[in-house]
Amino acid sequence: MTSTTTPTALDAATVVESVAELVGENYVFPDVARELAALLRSRSAEGSYRIESAEELAEAVTADLRSVNGDLHLALKYHAVPVPPEQGAAALAAMRRQFDASLGGVPRVELLDGGVAVLEIAPLLFPLDWAAQPLAAALSLVAPARALILDLRGNVGGDPNTVAFVCGYLLDGRTKLNTMVSRQGEVAEQSWTPPFVPGARFGGDKPLYVLTSGRTFSAGEELAYDLQQLGRAEVVGEATRGGAHPREGWTVHPHLELSVPIARAVNPVSGTNWEGTGVRPDVPCDAEAALDRALTLAVARLI
Structure with a gap:
């Protein structure tokens, strides 16, 4: 008998064909999409995916998906618990568990020396309809601080709308952050800070530092990048992972x-x-060392 967690060669071939079709039809760069679909089908025909474990199949396919341009958002993800068939439902359920376990994504708010506040947003910038209340409370709490350190070292992604919401507390006036361009080269969406935010703003003038690490990814990177490019914040720490493309998910097994x-x-x-x-x-x-370094910079600047 075949287990649902250990696909046979025929099961694996079916999964890989589904992956090839979805990548070919949806990946943001059409030329790369065709190349990846052809690669997966070629590897499948060669017998490279005759793997008896869904987890091992996920690892092998993910390695091939990333072999052309290194896009870290391209992945076949393994879930030990069976995932629902709805698009993205597995990721959403896992995200909700993280939200409930992390105080809504705001695990640390603290006042440090010299009137400098530190606000950690981790592990994700959760969907705005979940995260607006805890983020508004935390950002309003640090608004009177003389300087702010935003800790994104453990932030591995999330919702661009939540990025814009956070930026709304750290900038003065409505500000354009990003334009999303579709696979067809058309403007799919524009991202702006909201005209109104609940609570008090930290504002756009006081010193702001953003901490990053080699783990910071996706929406966490966007928040750091947006504030850096606008000249609003100094980024302190390590280069981030490098994933800038919004994604969708499909259950293929x-x-x-x-x-x-x-x-x-x-x-x-x-x-x-x-x-x-x-x-x-x-x-x-x-x-x-990034927090200590940013605190030293902030105190020196305030002096």
Whole structure:
């Protein structure tokens, strides 16, 4: 008997064909999409995916998906618990568990020496309809601080709308952050800070530092990049992972979810994004030392 967690060669071939079709039809760069679909089908025909474990199949397919341009949002993700068939449902359920376990994504708010506040947003910038209340409370709490350190070292992604919401507390006036360009090269969406935010703003004038690490990814990178490109913040720490493409997910097997980028971000200042390069810090240092370094910079500037 075949287990749902150990696909046979025929099961694996079916999964890989589904992945090839979805990537070919949806990946943001059509030329790369065709190349990847052809690669997966060629590897399948060669017998490269005759793998008896869904987890091992996910690893092998993900390695091939990333072999052309290194897009870290391209992945076949393994889930030990069977995932629902609805698009992206597995990721959403896992995200909700993280939200409930992390105080809504705001695990640390603290006042440090010299009137400098530190606000950690991790592990994700959760969907705005969940995260607006805890973020508004935390950002309003640090609004009177003389300087702010925004800790994104443990932030691995999330919702662009939540990025814009956070930026609304750190900038004065409505500000354009990004344009999302579709696979067809059309403007799919524009990202702006909201005209109104609940609570008090930290504002656009006081010193602001953003901490990053080699783990910071996706929406966490966008928040750091947007504030850096606008000249609003100094980024302190390590270069980030380099994933700038918004993604969608499809369940292709009871234990496998496919992640495919479907658009690309274009920053209005740089005209590009952080894909593949990561966000480069203004003040490079080890992630472990970034908080102390930023605090020293903030206190010196205030003096």
